[in-house]
Amino acid sequence: MNKGLLLVISAPSGGGKGTILKELFAQDENLRLSVSATTRSPRPGEEHGKQYYFLSREEFEGLIQEGKMLEHAEYVGNYYGTPRQPVEDWMEQGHDVVLEIEVKGGAQVKQLMPECVSIFILPPSMKVLEKRLRGRGTEEEETIQKRLAKAREEIPHAKDYDYIVYNDALEDAVSDLRAIIQAEKLRFCRNTNSIERVLEDAETVC
Ligand code: ADP
Ligand code: 5GP
Secondary structure (H helix, E strand, O other): OOOOOEEEEEEOOEEEEEEEEHHHHOOOOOOEEOOOEEOOOOOOOEEOOEEEEEEHHHHHHHHOOOEEEEEEEEOOEEEEEEEHHHHHHHHHHEEEEEEEHHHHHHHHHHHOOOOOOEEEEEEOOHHHHHHHHHHHOOOHHHHHHHHHHHHHHHHHHHHHOOEEEEEOHHHHHHHHHHHHHHHHHHHHOOOOHHHHHHHHOOHHHO
């Protein structure tokens, strides 16, 4: 069995990560989503252990010191990070694992695990991004302004990613992401046993 892919997916807040990934997960049962830890407060409907592990700053810093975070970063005044163990276990079991993380964390993972596949989701324009962020209705005006300013900082980092997915029509974005995963699984470096496997029974045939 081949080890699973590590997929690093970033986008500015409101870029559509959550929406695209919900569709993707409905279509691909081999995928696993890493549940991050954060020090931000839960939004209405969010549950500890489901969308995030909601921790105090002290708890979060304890996990960093114990080496239990694969990566971590500060984003708009809060810590966010990826617990290491579930990611490593799922990949060993052959599952493809998605990290939905911001750009500083994405850069840390790329350096630590260069074989990861990094994908940046781009909105069609800043105007559309603002409209979608407002339309989601989950943030106060001040937070929306901070997230839009952050988006302007983050979008230039798209150049450091392996792939760009444009989130204009949702179904196109989802099928582009699926195409990337499919092509990455077919890379020779991830199929080094296949030649031996094909030739294995050559003696009995010839
Ligand atoms: P993120 O997880 O990156 O912060 P969301 O997935 O929450 O972003 O998307 C932000 C808002 O934009 C949501 O209200 C979502 O329904 C909407 N949205 C996302 N993708 C599209 C799309 N392709 N077309 C129209 N609306 C979209
Ligand atoms: P939100 O508060 O909207 O859920 O997330 C804010 C930002 O933090 C998003 O860009 C999201 O991708 C990022 N994020 C979520 N989890 C992690 C994580 O584990 N590590 C890092 N570096 N960023 C994360």
